[in-house]
Amino acid sequence: MENEKINELELVENLYVRVKNILENGRAKAFKVVNTVMIESYWNIGKEIIEEEQRGENRAEYGKYVIQSISEKLTKEFGKGYSKQNLWYMKQFYLTFPILHSVRGELSWTHYRLLMKLKNNDIRNFYMIETIENNWSSRELDRQISSLLYERIKMSKDPVTVKELSVVGQKVETAHDIIKSPMVFEFLGKGDYTISVESDLESALMDKLQLFLLELGKGFSFVGRQKRINIDGDNYYIDLVFYNYILKCFVLIDLKMGKLTHRDIGQMDFYVRYYEKEIRLDGDNPTIGLLLCSDKNDSMVKYTLLDDSKNIFASKYQFYFPTEDELIEELEREKLSLELEYND
Known part of the structure; x- marks a missing residue:
């Protein structure tokens, strides 16, 4: 009964x-x-x-x-x-x-009021496409506009392909497409966290995982934190592991509070090679290693990595919105860097 x-x-x-x-x-x-x-x-x-x-x-x-x-x-x-x-x-x-x-009927009146504030048609179209594809709320759209997402993505794009942003939005086809620099962690909030070491930053990002995923970009799903690698009885731990279902590959992230050293890059190279041999499945694309740091030396990164380490990237992070002047300065530095590299 x-x-x-x-x-x-x-x-x-x-x-x-x-x-x-x-x-x-x-x-x-x-x-x-x-x-x-x-x-x-x-x-x-x-x-x-x-x-x-x-x-x-x-x-x-x-x-x-x-x-x-x-x-x-x-x-x-x-x-x-x-x-x-x-x-x-x-x-x-x-x-x-x-x-x-x-x-587009998918957008609310509040979305359109935010989009109307953008005077450039290309930028407006980009945010419209991204909002629809990623199902952003009006609050999230406002955050992405305020953090100058378009300008940050534009900094990492070839000038020839930048125009596509206003037609098809952000295309994710290669490892380079998913990396933004700087990444903005303003959602952690001022005073909410005392961040002095990498473990503090890691815990703070895990508390705000959904917003961190939005900042990372398209196609990310969380796999784990402090993922253990065991080599002959010695344990090593990767700060954060994600899987990107668009690129079909693992993305390994190590967090650094200061400037990168050659040891940091060597350690990430080791993690990526391990995943390539032991974890990556048939059908997966090559593993990506991403070093998130508060400062980086591009020349040191360039000369430390081996020629076959094509999928290791270093990206800066900051805890506040970049100003337009800061982005213009960053674009000028990037332009000068590309010109020097081309002339080399």
Whole structure:
């Protein structure tokens, strides 16, 4: 009798889960439809305002009068959401996205308000594509724009391929494609952690694993921390291990608080070679080693690595958003470095 009761409870619970999934899927579909209709309506309202303004003799003054009058009438009849500010955004929405089919229903009105602040079409298109592909919330989109993701990726791209960022977003095809420098760990928060050694940084990043994965880039899944390697009874530990399902390879990360040394690079070279021989499966691509450090000497990295160590990278990290001046300075350094390397 007792077993029958347990079975009945399990059946009811299973039914509840199935019904709950139906409702959640239905709500998600309904939200997407409603959101698409709302976005299209806002675009059409902006279009009507622009066309009406163009019929007026004094466009600036007449435009203010139109928005003020329409705002008062709409607010009285439809309630909040039709303030002068919001109507101005709708007007800008139409001007920014003059073709309706370029407006994507996957994005919310808050997403579009953030995108409209970007004056460059290529940069705006890049963030639109990345938001849709990675399912970013408006808060995450704001964070990525504020941390100048486009500029950081652009620094590591060949000028010939930079234009593709605005057409297809960030393509991940080679090991080099997934490395950003600098990486920004502002999500750790000021004062939340006392970070003085690598283990402190490792623990802090694990506490914020989801945001760390977003900062790393596309296709990362977490495998483990302090992964042990045993060689003839001696134990070695890799700080963080990930698997990138786009590149189909392991990504080994070692954290360093200061400037890299040749020993750090040699140790990572050892980790990568071990994974290549002992862990990597048939069908996997070559293992990537990434040294995250607060400072690096590019020449030392270049001359320390052997010719066959093509998949070991060093990337800087910082705990705050880079300023535009800092990025411009970094771009100039990168440009000079490339010119010197080319001339060599």
